Amino acid sequence: MTASPDHHLPGAVLRPVRGHHAFEACVEQLATAIRLGVYPRGSTFPPERELAAMLHVSRATLREAMAALRQAGLIETTRGRGGGTVVTLKQRTPSARRAARVSAEQRREWLDALEFRRIVEPGAAYLAANAELDDAMRSQLERAHDEVAGARRRAEHRQADSRFHLTVASLSGSPRTVEAVTSVQAMLHEMLLAIPVLETNIAHSDRQHAALVKAILAGRAEKARSVMEEHCDDTAALLRGLLG
Amino acid sequence: MTASPDHHLPGAVLRPVRGHHAFEACVEQLATAIRLGVYPRGSTFPPERELAAMLHVSRATLREAMAALRQAGLIETTRGRGGGTVVTLKQRTPSARRAARVSAEQRREWLDALEFRRIVEPGAAYLAANAELDDAMRSQLERAHDEVAGARRRAEHRQADSRFHLTVASLSGSPRTVEAVTSVQAMLHEMLLAIPVLETNIAHSDRQHAALVKAILAGRAEKARSVMEEHCDDTAALLRGLLG
């Protein structure tokens, strides 16, 4: 029996096996972690050998990536006991001129990320609400929420918001879900930097966060999901409007 | 202002930047495409130069991967005009002894994939139902469904089922969603090969597929999603029971 594949599937399913170089992927992942507030300004990276192990690259490759981050002014390194790498990045607010230079390809990628975000973040909220959360986890969620509410400057608020979403994802207990949410949060961050948005309705966003926290802590999975869907839809509607 | 990161986030968010070698990733992706029925037995791969471009690897690396697949008996290659690479894999049914040797790490990974599947496949169905589908797309979906219904042998049915799910994902119009569904379908395939399951209720599964196709073609996004959720839950319940 001979058959040919449905002609649409190979093109849809096959993809670059590894993306760009290890070095570049390293830079990107660390820069993303900094920008999303996983390593806020003033925080320190794990020691090189440990971080290389976490990223599954050689120390040489990691060091090359670190050199690039230093060059970009994101980190500073000191040697010797008590030394290490400190994050120095001062977050920057969006530039009003960036969106005009966004390519059609970039636009498509951003729209795709918004679609995917609307799948994975509500899914994460649903799993988090269904999970058996211990007191430490519940505290993490409440603290992450408080940090958003307590953030004063916009860039600080942006990072706190990312950490909040990443915290929800981590409570899902699903590594694949965490990875998916990390990638969409990275893309969202990129979009919000590139697109000059009006101040989002932070009070409204905080109310949604509060409702989400309440639903997760109460174990109301469907409620958690629908609040997160609404939250994603609100951000997406704003960004789509500006992307055209 | 100095801060340390929430101690849970770096561990959750940082991940291997590139996985294993390009060569190994190549083998894995092509073997997965074969096993999921994207390239069924008797079908031919695109020419080497084209396939290398699709996977973003060198011809040399691709050729090494092809050599490994030949060695494994999955493909055969002939040179000259009208030559190329033909899939020869005879699908195999699950071995009753494999599940006993599954490591705890593998088990965790599989359970994670089931959780993630329950997020991304309903999400894909929802997007597909919301998408503007032209006649060609509607035909693809109906044909994929018919192939599942018409498959007689179990391994053939398994591949047709995968192609059906990949087709739904491709109709979502979201590359990230397609990638997510591809990865969970690959993992599901692995699980179903490793775990000796009782014959699933194919008639029930077909009814769920039919309901899903109907909902997607009618543009009923919420319905499509809930049917897919039920479909995922049924498979997951069976597999979880067997995984312990």
Next chain:
DNA sequence: CACCAATGGTCGGAGTTCATACCAAAATCG
């Protein structure tokens, strides 16, 4: 039958990444 096109196969050299070992700086401790 010669030529051409469409495929796979091979080669050489360069770039990237890795593993291992060892050196240097800086802080702590006895």
Next chain:
DNA sequence: CGATTTTGGTATGAACTCCGACCATTGGTG
């Protein structure tokens, strides 16, 4: 003050991957 520990920094050789060019096979065409 010397020894130790904890960090970053450097060097070397091997493995992996890539690129470009060219060769070989096979089938189609005029």
